[in-house]
Amino acid sequence: MSVPNLVGMLPSEMEDLAVELGASRYRGRQLATWIYRKGVVDLEAMTDLPKDFRAALAGRVVTALPEVERETPSQDGSRKLVFRLDDGGRVSSVVMPDDGRVTLCLSTQVGCGYACAFCLTGTMGLVRNLTAAEILAQVLHANRILASDVARAEGLGGDVGAPYADQSSSPRHATHIVFMGMGEPLANYAEVVKTLKILTDAKLGLGYSPRRITVSTVGLVTGIEKLGRENLKVNLAISLHAASDEVRSRLMPVNRAWNLEALMQAVRRYPLAPRQRVFFEYVLLDGVNDTPEDAQRLARLLRNVRAKVNLIPFNDWPASDFRRPPLARILAFQSILLDAGIITTVRWSKGEDIGAACGQLKEAVA
Numbered sequence: 001m002s003v004p005n006l007v008g009m010l011p012s013e014m015e016d017l018a019v020e021l022g023a024s025r026y027r028g029r030q031l032a033t034w035i036y037r038k039g040v041v042d043l044e045a046m047t048d049l050p051k052d053f054r055a056a057l058a059g060r061v062v063t064a065l066p067e068v069e070r071e072t073p074s075q076d077g078s079r080k081l082v083f084r085l086d087d088g089g090r091v092s093s094v095v096m097p098d099d100g101r102v103t104l105c106l107s108t109q110v111g112c113g114y115a116c117a118f119c120l121t122g123t124m125g126l127v128r129n130l131t132a133a134e135i136l137a138q139v140l141h142a143n144r145i146l147a148s149d150v151a152r153a154e155g156l157g158g159d160v161g162a163p164y165a166d167q168s169s170s171p172r173h174a175t176h177i178v179f180m181g182m183g184e185p186l187a188n189y190a191e192v193v194k195t196l197k198i199l200t201d202a203k204l205g206l207g208y209s210p211r212r213i214t215v216s217t218v219g220l221v222t223g224i225e226k227l228g229r230e231n232l233k234v235n236l237a238i239s240l241h242a243a244s245d246e247v248r249s250r251l252m253p254v255n256r257a258w259n260l261e262a263l264m265q266a267v268r269r270y271p272l273a274p275r276q277r278v279f280f281e282y283v284l285l286d287g288v289n290d291t292p293e294d295a296q297r298l299a300r301l302l303r304n305v306r307a308k309v310n311l312i313p314f315n316d317w318p319a320s321d322f323r324r325p326p327l328a329r330i331l332a333f334q335s336i337l338l339d340a341g342i343i344t345t346v347r348w349s350k351g352e353d354i355g356a357a358c359g360q361l362k363e364a365v366a
């Protein structure tokens with residue numbers, strides 16, 4: 001693992017590397033363009049780069065990416081991509097087309113160390129952080145698959161490259177990216193921030209608008225504060241799941257380190273653009289956090305916060321201790337928030353039939 005991966009390097013690092021190898025910074029920019037704009041990682045295919053430069057590069061870096069081991073389509077149009085990592089570990093991404101947009105849900109760690117009581121991934125414990133290359137690979141592969149789907153549908157051959165700003169009805173790339181797969185993004189801070197910089201670099205990176213990217217956290221206060229200072233302008237989502245410390249600490253051990261007051265203070269300080277809101281995820285668990293009083297407590301907690309609430313009806317997994325509330329209770333909970341003037345949607349998870357729904361990501365290890 002000591003040979004650096006070219007994929008995952010910032011464009012500016014590629015420029016520095018080119019200079020180190022006796023070439024111009026321009027060669028570094030060409031590298032970034034091939035990898036991030038065109039989705040090509042094979043040095044041999046980078047035909048406008050001098051042969052000796054490519055040979056020098058091949059001696060210094062690798063461009064290896066984890067392969068898609070399995071692609072599982074769901075009945076609802078979403079699909080799960082399972083990646084096999086170098087060391088045999090596995091992570092997955094979920095591609096979710098919906099009404100002209102395609103949302104890609106990324107994993108940032110193998111397993112997760114935060115042990116939320118209702119989350120299947122949490123039962124694995126933390127295995128390791130993903131590298132920026134392994135996180136970006138999920139985007140590059142998903143976009144390649146989407147592009148070839150569109151090309152097939154149009155009966156054309158394969159130009160699979162940028163631009164990433166297209167908004168046609170069947171996009172040839174993910175239009176929105178959420179860091180809501182396996183792992184806690186802010187616990188893998190450096191690699192996640194590097195990935196965000198590459199995703200949002202408009203010239204030499206993938207060119208995603210930061211407003212189409214959402215980073216979700218269990219509520220790591222120092223990470224939220226640091227992310228705010230990066231000024232990347234990405235959306236922040238907080239996995240809240242309870243509006244009292246008593247219930248939240250029972251569901252999410254992390255609440256004992258940073259309680260609701262500390263968390264809400266960090267959230268209030270997170271820099272928001274005009275009309276931007278902080279997202280709050282709230283998994284509805286039958287008889288645990290789903291009463292009208294819980295909804296009222298949540299409304300009070302979010303008073304004076306520019307918030308949008310996503311209610312996630314619990315997705316079941318074998319041997320879980322929880323159940324999804326009946327529909328009427330879910331809708332009643334939503335109405336109380338709406339009546340309090342809080343934008344609230346119910347997120348019916350995608351890919352439940354293929355183990356791709358929120359909190360269901362866990363892959364067997366070979």
Ligand code: SAH
Pocket residue numbers: 112116118119120179180181182183184185216217218237238239240281283312313314315316317358359360
């Ligand atoms: N670790 C980060 C990123 C994961 S996001 C975070 O927690 O925010 C995945 C979301 O799905 C989180 O809000 C998580 O709490 C929620 N979730 C976990 N298990 C779930 C389940 N079984 N049903 C519904 N949502 C679940």
